[in-house]
Structures are given as structure tokens and as C-alpha cells.
Amino acid sequence: MLARYACDPARSQGRRIAEPLSPPRTEYQRDRDRIVHSTAFRRLVYKTQVFVNHEGDLFRTRLTHSLEVAQLGRSIARALALNEDLVEAIALAHDLGHTPFGHAGQDALHECMQGHGGFEHNLQSLRVVDKLEQRYPRFDGLNLCLETREGILKRCSLPVAAALEAAEPGGVARRFKAQQQPSLEAQLVNLVDEVAYNAHDIDDGVRSGLLDMAQLDAMALFARHRNAALAEHPHLHALPRRLLAETLRRMLSAQVHDVIEATQAQLARHAPADADADAVRALPPLVCFGPAMREQSTQLKRFLFGALYRHPQVMATTQRARDVVQALFAAYIDAPGEMPAEQAASVAQRGRRVVADYIAGMTDRFAAREYHRLTGLPAFTPA
Ligand code: MG
Numbered sequence: 001m002l003a004r005y006a007c008d009p010a011r012s013q014g015r016r017i018a019e020p021l022s023p024p025r026t027e028y029q030r031d032r033d034r035i036v037h038s039t040a041f042r043r044l045v046y047k048t049q050v051f052v053n054h055e056g057d058l059f060r061t062r063l064t065h066s067l068e069v070a071q072l073g074r075s076i077a078r079a080l081a082l083n084e085d086l087v088e089a090i091a092l093a094h095d096l097g098h099t100p101f102g103h104a105g106q107d108a109l110h111e112c113m114q115g116h117g118g119f120e121h122n123l124q125s126l127r128v129v130d131k132l133e134q135r136y137p138r139f140d141g142l143n144l145c146l147e148t149r150e151g152i153l154k155r156c157s158l159p160v161a162a163a164l165e166a167a168e169p170g171g172v173a174r175r176f177k178a179q180q181q182p183s184l185e186a187q188l189v190n191l192v193d194e195v196a197y198n199a200h201d202i203d204d205g206v207r208s209g210l211l212d213m214a215q216l217d218a219m220a221l222f223a224r225h226r227n228a229a230l231a232e233h234p235h236l237h238a239l240p241r242r243l244l245a246e247t248l249r250r251m252l253s254a255q256v257h258d259v260i261e262a263t264q265a266q267l268a269r270h271a272p273a274d275a276d277a278d279a280v281r282a283l284p285p286l287v288c289f290g291p292a293m294r295e296q297s298t299q300l301k302r303f304l305f306g307a308l309y310r311h312p313q314v315m316a317t318t319q320r321a322r323d324v325v326q327a328l329f330a331a332y333i334d335a336p337g338e339m340p341a342e343q344a345a346s347v348a349q350r351g352r353r354v355v356a357d358y359i360a361g362m363t364d365r366f367a368a369r370e371y372h373r374l375t376g377l378p379a380f381t382p383a
Pocket of ligand 1: 094193
């Protein structure tokens with residue numbers, strides 16, 4: 001049973017190219033299936049979240065991150081009677097446009113594309129599902145429903161929105177011009193993305209030895225749940241891995257409950273009696289943390305930024321990753337024949353964007369192998 005303000009596949013704004021329905025699946029279930037079977041989705045398994053793939057087998061990758069976002073999103077969607085299938089589809093696709101080596105790869109490609117439209121991962125995720133996947137006889141991309149595509153395009157600058165709107169009037173970029181919110185399902189995925197990475201980056205940060213307990217104990221949210229876990233299970237003093245897992249589990253569950261309660265309160269406050277999926281777009285963002293949890297989550301985010309993402313060891317790898325991506329870009333521009341025939345043939349017509357798309361699609365280890373093939377040098381010194 002869906003809430004009145006949930007997205008209903010029967011009232012979807014539909015696909016850019018009309019297709020017959022595919023019962024018994026709903027249209028959002030079908031989008032999820034298309035995403036799961038895409039090439040870009042399989043590549044997420046070898047793409048960096050924070051740690052580059054060769055640094056260890058147990059760290060999160062984009063794939064496990066996306067699965068965690070889908071799990072958290074579906075739990076909350078069920079509680080709020082939002083459309084779980086749409087949440088799952090958006091969550092599984094939200095990072096499809098990420099380059100190899102995480103944000104370092106994106107920054108490097110953005111520099112390489114200066115004066116040529118730049119590079120931005122949210123827009124690239126949309127390009128993947130709209131254009132770059134080639135699996136269907138009659139169209140490029142996956143031809144997803146507008147609601148799924150809108151959730152994937154989480155952010156967009158106004159000039160880019162204007163260009164998208166010109167190409168597709170009333171389409172995926174309309175809300176940026178109209179200064180409206182996306183669906184509640186899209187708002188939810190956006191928020192649980194943060195919930196997921198805050199928790200798993202702590203886990204990976206501790207596992208890697210780059211974060212320690214004393215630092216984490218200064219975080220209100222972490223300290224509260226660690227103390228509660230120890231009070232209930234004193235033997236966890238001697239079992240640090242289990243203590244960390246139990247702390248993170250409690251933190252996740254507290255955040256899930258907080259989002260459910262705070263969002264219910266927002267819905268009660270803002271949503272008129274006849275609210276539907278379109279009416280919520282004109283309202284302020286409704287899927288949210290309560291004020292106290294908002295503050296604690298922001299504190300964690302800031303902490304992770306300084307202590308983990310800017311840790312000298314992580315920075316050394318990301319600086320190296322930038323150099324690798326820029327060297328690859330220069331090598332393919334110099335000699336397009338080093339790319340597969342299809343890309344090599346379209347460089348003359350479509351220019352640097354072909355190279356950016358090709359590199360953005362690479363996994364960490366494929367990019368590292370290509371670097372080695374083209375330069376004779378190792379991309380990274382083995383850990
Ligand atoms: Mg994400």
C-alpha cells in the first residue's frame with residue numbers, strides 16, 4: 001500500500017521512448033532490473049569508494065555502497081509507505097557515473113574537460129543510463145522512467161539544467177529551473193547515501209588503521225552508541241571488532257528511526273490532505289533528519305572529511321590516482337587508436353567527451369592496467 005504522496009508507477013511520466021508494459025513487473029521494478037543487468041552496474045564492484053581497490057578486499061566498493069544505500073532506503077520507504085521499488089532503482093543507479101579512483105578520478109577528468117563542458121559524476125550517471133549503455137535494439141541507454149532518471153540526477157548546475165531542458169522540455173531538469181524538489185523517493189536516497197557512507201567509512205577507516213577509537217569517541221553519535229553497547233555487553237571491551245560492528249549497527253538503526261519520525265512530522269506539517277506525488281515537489285524537502293541528528297550527522301561528515309578523506313595516506317593515493325587519470329587522458333588524446341575501435345572512430349566527431357566517457361567507465365584495476373600498458377610504469381606501488 002502506497003501513501004498518496006508516493007510515486008505510483010501507474011502514473012509515471014514515462015519513458016522517453018514509449019514501450020509496452022512488462023507485467024507482472026511494475027515500471028519501476030523494470031527500471032531496477034535494467035540497472036542490475038547493465039554493464040555499468042557490474043563495473044561498480046571494482047570502483048573505489050574511499051580506498052582504491054587494490055588496497056584491500058574488505059573495503060567498501062561502489063557496488064557494496066550502492067547495495068547498502070538500497071537496503072537503508074528500502075527499510076525507510078516501507079515504513080513511510082513510499083515506493084520501495086523506485087527507491088531501490090535510484091539507489092542502485094546513483095553512483096553509476098563515478099570514475100575509477102573515486103573523487104580523485106572525477107577531479108582529474110573535470111580538469112581534462114575544462115572548456116569542453118567539464119565532468120561531474122551526477123550528470124555522468126544520467127549519461128550512463130540515457131546514452132552510454134548499449135544493450136537495446138531500438139535505443140541508446142536504458143530508457144528509464146522519468147522518476148528514476150530524476151532521482152539519479154541529484155544535482156545539476158543551472159547552465160547544465162538549461163541545456164538538458166532545451167533537449168528534453170519538461171523533462172529531467174525541469175525541477176532545477178522551477179526550484180522544486182524531486183520525489184520523496186529521490187530525497188530519501190539522497191539522505192541515506194550520507195547515512196551509509198558515514199557508517200561504512202568509519203568501519204573502513206578503523207579497519208585500515210587510519211582512524212582510532214579516541215578520535216571517534218569525540219563524535220557524539222558514535223560515543224553514545226558505543227557506550228550503550230558496552231553498558232549492555234561489557235565483554236565487548238575485549239572484542240573491538242564486534243564492538244565497532246555493534247556501535248555502527250546501533251548508529252544506523254537510530255538514524256533510520258530518526259529519519260522516519262522527522263519525515264512523518266514534516267509530512268504532517270506540510271502535506272495538505274490531497275497531497276500527491278506532484279504536490280510534494282513544490283514543498284520544502286520533506287525527507288530529513290530531526291535537528292539533533294542533523295547536527296550529529298554533519299559533525300561525523302566533517303570529521304571523516306578531515307581525518308579520513310584528507311589523511312596523508314589517502315591523499316597520497318588520490319594524488320597518484322589523479323596523475324594516472326590525467327596521463328591516460330593525454331595518452332588517448334595523442335593516440336586515439338589506443339582505445340577500442342568504436343571509441344577511436346568517434347573521437348574525430350565527438351572530441352574529448354569520448355575519451356572522458358571511456359575513462360569514466362573504467363574500473364580501478366582496468367585503469368591501472370591501461371596506465372601500465374601505455375607508460376610501462378606501475379600505476380601504484382603494491383601495498
Ligand atoms: Mg553514493
